[in-house]
Amino acid sequence: ASLIPAEVLPDWARRFRVLGEKTARSDWYRSGLGQAEIQAIRDRIEAEGPLSTHAFDTKHEGPKEMWARPPHKKALDQMWYAGELATAHREKFVKFYDLGARVFPGGCDSGKPERDQTDALHARAMHHLGFGTPSELMKFWGATSPAEVKDWLGRTDLRPVEIEAADGRSYAAVAAPDIAERLAEAP
Incomplete structure (x- = not known):
C-alpha cells in the first residue's frame, strides 16, 4: 500500500489516465468481463458504498496459480488504477473499493493543462x-x-x-x- 498526499491529487489526474490506459491494454488486467458486467460492478459500489473483492462472485478459470485473480478482481484493480475507484479503507489486508469521487477530497482533476x-x-x-x-x-x-x-x-x-x-x-x-x-x- 502507498499513500499519496492529498495536496498532490489535483496533479494526479494525468497519472490515473496513463495507468488506466496502460492497464486497459495489459493482458493481465483483461478480466474477460463485458462492459455491462464491469458497469454492474461500478453501479453496485455506487449504490452500496465501499465493497471488497469478496462482495463479488466471479471465478478464475484455468490452472490455479499463485497470482491468478478472478475476473471481478482484475476489473476492480483496473478501475482502481484508472482512478474510477479508490481504496476507501482496508480491513487487515483486504481493500474496500469506493468511487474515486467519494474518496478523494475535492476530486483529483484540477482542470490544469x-x-x-x-x-x-x-x-x-x-x-x-x-x-x-x-x-x-x-x-x-x-x-x-x-x-x-x-x-x-x-x-x-x-x-x-x-x-x-x-x-x-x-x-x-x-x-x-x-x-x-x-x-x-x-x-
Missing part, C-alpha cells in the same frame, strides 16, 4: 529529493516521461551538481537552488 500537472509533480519530486538525476525525478511519482522531465529541466533554475556515492564513484545530477542551505542545515 497536463504540462502544468507534470511541472508540479517534477517540482514536488525535486523538493522531496533535494537532488537527483532526470531518471530519478521521472521515477519519483512514476507519472511522467523522459521527454517531459527534459523539457521541465530546461525551464528551471536547478543547479548542476556532482554527487559522490559511498563507494567513491560520482555522477552528474541536478539539485534544488537552495541545496547549499539545505546541506548546511542538515544534522
Whole structure:
C-alpha cells in the first residue's frame, strides 16, 4: 500500500489516465468481463458504498496459480488504477473499493493543462529529493516521461551538481537552488 498526499491529487489526474490506459491494454488486467458486467460492478459500489473483492462472485478459470485473480478482481484493480475507484479503507489486508469521487477530497482533476500537472509533480519530486538525476525525478511519482522531465529541466533554475556515492564513484545530477542551505542545515 502507498499513500499519496492529498495536496498532490489535483496533479494526479494525468497519472490515473496513463495507468488506466496502460492497464486497459495489459493482458493481465483483461478480466474477460463485458462492459455491462464491469458497469454492474461500478453501479453496485455506487449504490452500496465501499465493497471488497469478496462482495463479488466471479471465478478464475484455468490452472490455479499463485497470482491468478478472478475476473471481478482484475476489473476492480483496473478501475482502481484508472482512478474510477479508490481504496476507501482496508480491513487487515483486504481493500474496500469506493468511487474515486467519494474518496478523494475535492476530486483529483484540477482542470490544469497536463504540462502544468507534470511541472508540479517534477517540482514536488525535486523538493522531496533535494537532488537527483532526470531518471530519478521521472521515477519519483512514476507519472511522467523522459521527454517531459527534459523539457521541465530546461525551464528551471536547478543547479548542476556532482554527487559522490559511498563507494567513491560520482555522477552528474541536478539539485534544488537552495541545496547549499539545505546541506548546511542538515544534522
